[in-house]
Amino acid sequence: MRRIQDIKDLEGKKVLLRVDYNVPMKDGKVTDTERIVASLETIHYLVRQGAIVIICSHLGRPTTEHDADLSLAPVAEELEKLNKQIVHFVKDCVGSDRDNAVAAATKGEIILLENLRFHKEEEDCDSLFAQRLARGCDYYVNDAFSASHRAHASIVGVTEYLPSYAGFLLEREVDNLSKLLVDPRKPFVFISGGAKISDKVQVLENLVEKVDVMLIGGGMANTFLCSQRMEVGCSLYEEDFVKTARDISLAAQAKGVKIVLPQDVVVTKAIVEHSRGNVVPVTEVEDMDIIADIGPDTIATFEKEIKKAGTIFWNGPVGVAEFPAFAKGTLAIGKAVAESEAFSVIGGGDTIAALSTSLKDKYSFVSMAGGASMEFLEGEELPGIKVLG
Numbered sequence: 028m029r030r031i032q033d034i035k036d037l038e039g040k041k042v043l044l045r046v047d048y049n050v051p052m053k054d055g056k057v058t059d060t061e062r063i064v065a066s067l068e069t070i071h072y073l074v075r076q077g078a079i080v081i082i083c084s085h086l087g088r089p090t091t092e093h094d095a096d097l098s099l100a101p102v103a104e105e106l107e108k109l110n111k112q113i114v115h116f117v118k119d120c121v122g123s124d125r126d127n128a129v130a131a132a133t134k135g136e137i138i139l140l141e142n143l144r145f146h147k148e149e150e151d152c153d154s155l156f157a158q159r160l161a162r163g164c165d166y167y168v169n170d171a172f173s174a175s176h177r178a179h180a181s182i183v184g185v186t187e188y189l190p191s192y193a194g195f196l197l198e199r200e201v202d203n204l205s206k207l208l209v210d211p212r213k214p215f216v217f218i219s220g221g222a223k224i225s226d227k228v229q230v231l232e233n234l235v236e237k238v239d240v241m242l243i244g245g246g247m248a249n250t251f252l253c254s255q256r257m258e259v260g261c262s263l264y265e266e267d268f269v270k271t272a273r274d275i276s277l278a279a280q281a282k283g284v285k286i287v288l289p290q291d292v293v294v295t296k297a298i299v300e301h302s303r304g305n306v307v308p309v310t311e312v313e314d315m316d317i318i319a320d321i322g323p324d325t326i327a328t329f330e331k332e333i334k335k336a337g338t339i340f341w342n343g344p345v346g347v348a349e350f351p352a353f354a355k356g357t358l359a360i361g362k363a364v365a366e367s368e369a370f371s372v373i374g375g376g377d378t379i380a381a382l383s384t385s386l387k388d389k390y391s392f393v394s395m396a397g398g399a400s401m402e403f404l405e406g407e408e409l410p411g412i413k414v415l416g
Contacts, residue, residue: 037076048084069194157184170194175411212337220245221343244345260316291322320346365389
């Protein structure tokens with residue numbers, strides 16, 4: 028993979044930088060700057076090298092050609108504050124205003140273009156749109172690993188017209204996720220939570236070839252419990268994937284992989300604000316119960332496996348962690364992983380959101396890539412990575 032450090036001379040060069048500024052917004056303000064902060068290393072490097080930085084990103088899924096609620100203008104303001112440097116915002120990502128701004132820019136300046144998805148040609152990977160996006164630039168740098176599973180114009184199309192390289196964030200994502208697939212330190216423990224098994228079937232099928240232990244919680248565990256003919260009451264589970272869960276369990280057994288399911292759970296009659304739960308053995312879940320978290324015995328079992336691990340990958344909370352009453356399992360697992368001596372990678376927006384900054388700082392790597400990281404761990408070659416080879 029060609030990396031940004033491989034570019035020999037950036038002085039005065041114009042660099043089209045693809046980032047992921049798909050950030051949460053409320054009332055026209057950015058409510059979480061984590062993705063903007065993550066882009067600063069690459070931006071600072073380019074500016075220090077004397078480059079002109081032309082940044083492009085998508086935001087949300089616009090339903091009109093110019094959805095004011097999904098404009099990147101507030102992101103430009105936030106980037107300016109965080110970077111302590113003027114950011115020139117251009118109200119379109121292609122066209123004469125954009126071309127004039129790029130032509131007039133001088134070394135060290137930063138331009139942020141308007142939302143790529145205001146043009147349907149972006150997702151169509153239209154070649155003319157890609158040319159217009161690349162116009163006037165000398166290099167392309169992709170620092171949006173989280174969008175690199177999409178063959179869009181700003182990810183794949185522009186590489187036909189510009190020498191293309193990986194930014195520092197993309198490089199870190201690839202390097203750290205690769206450590207999970209290539210000769211991971213043993214034992215390798217995969218903690219899988221979240222609501223659905225359907226979102227992670229291929230990851231589970233690929234990782235069962237590589238891991239030693241699978242700790243399964245969250246709604247996903249309910250589908251596995253159903254595959255063992257256990258009662259889950261009114262809990263979320265995926266009926267169409269019960270056989271899939273059984274097949275994964277059989278494949279794990281054949282490979283000598285230990286699958287650990289909840290042995291006790293926190294149940295409630297309704298998941299609402301201020302609701303409370305009761306701890307019951309998994310064999311005593313009743314018809315009207317909703318499983319909302321793993322219980323203390325399960326936490327203790329998970330913690331023992333985590334303590335022995337050489338490598339840990341965790342994706343998905345093990346309970347309904349947005350409610351304090353049902354976040355104990357997720358927080359306990361988060362603490363155990365943070366205290367382990369394993370190489371640890373944490374992924375998934377819900378998992379990350381449930382954990383404090385002090386905990387996140389203790390993990391080897393926190394991936395913000397979502398679907399792209401899942402596809403990478405399925406063993407798929409991502410379109411945006413392939414074109415950088």
